[in-house]
Amino acid sequence: MFRNVVCGLSLVAIALSTGCQSKPGSVTAKRTVVVWSEGTAPKDVYPNDINGAIAEGLKDLKGWDVVVAGIDGPAQGLPDELLNRADVLIWWGHKRHGEVKDELVNKIVKRVKEDGMGFISLHSSHFAKPNKALMGTACSWGAYVGDSTTLAVHVKDAKHPIAKGVKDFTVEHSERYSDPYAVPTPDSVVFDGVATLKDGKVDPSQVGLAWQIGKGKMFYFQAGHETNPIFYDANVRKIMLNAVQWAAPKK
Numbered sequence: 001m002f003r004n005v006v007c008g009l010s011l012v013a014i015a016l017s018t019g020c021q022s023k024p025g026s027v028t029a030k031r032t033v034v035v036w037s038e039g040t041a042p043k044d045v046y047p048n049d050i051n052g053a054i055a056e057g058l059k060d061l062k063g064w065d066v067v068v069a070g071i072d073g074p075a076q077g078l079p080d081e082l083l084n085r086a087d088v089l090i091w092w093g094h095k096r097h098g099e100v101k102d103e104l105v106n107k108i109v110k111r112v113k114e115d116g117m118g119f120i121s122l123h124s125s126h127f128a129k130p131n132k133a134l135m136g137t138a139c140s141w142g143a144y145v146g147d148s149t150t151l152a153v154h155v156k157d158a159k160h161p162i163a164k165g166v167k168d169f170t171v172e173h174s175e176r177y178s179d180p181y182a183v184p185t186p187d188s189v190v191f192d193g194v195a196t197l198k199d200g201k202v203d204p205s206q207v208g209l210a211w212q213i214g215k216g217k218m219f220y221f222q223a224g225h226e227t228n229p230i231f232y233d234a235n236v237r238k239i240m241l242n243a244v245q246w247a248a249p250k251k
């Protein structure tokens with residue numbers, strides 16, 4: 001009977017993902033979220049990189065297998081077996097976008113558009129290859145300046161499932177992204193926000209945007225600079241929990 005038991009939270013080793021398979025027809029089939037990052041976040045802020053911090057925040061998801069993956073793993077962290085059973089893929093990248101193979105990007109796009117896998121794209125992943133391929137636009141922001149102190153996040157679409165139980169909050173955030181964001185019109189701007197700059201000025205921008213892309217759901221969250229530990233913040237973790245459940249295909 002134990003053959004049908006899928007493994008639980010895999011926080012540490014990327015390699016764990018390969019030993020953690022749900023069997024076809026399993027009576028205990030869990031849903032799977034894969035948290036991917038590129039291993040470039042500073043270790044003093046994110047000792048287990050950003051994927052580890054996000055996965056830790058998802059540990060209370062009942063009935064979910066939470067898997068961490070990274071670009072240095074086999075098949076750049078997403079062997080077919082894992083990608084094909086992922087209900088949701090969370091992506092954080094910054095410095096290594098160019099290393100991601102086009103073949104993998106094509107597989108991710110297919111999984112989203114044709115199979116309904118959810119895709120959650122974070123911060124500097126606006127320029128990640130899968131993010132750009134799914135959006136089909138330049139995905140540039142008006143400006144990127146390291147001159148902010150905080151980002152106040154406002155719930156703009158309170159009825160959206162990703163906003164459930166989330167109240168307005170503020171995080172320390174040292175990098176400002178300025179509108180406009182060159183993407184297709186979202187189905188919802190779930191969150192917007194205001195960056196406060198070191199000189200006291202403010203800069204409002206979109207913070208959380210949601211789309212339907214083919215059969216799949218996609219969510220982009222603007223905050224998440226690697227020197228700001230926001231993925232340990234309870235509000236951001238709540239948003240990640242909600243986003244995973246919203247983005248998962250209905251069964």
Ligand code: ZN
Binds near residue numbers: 123224226
């Ligand atoms: Zn950044």
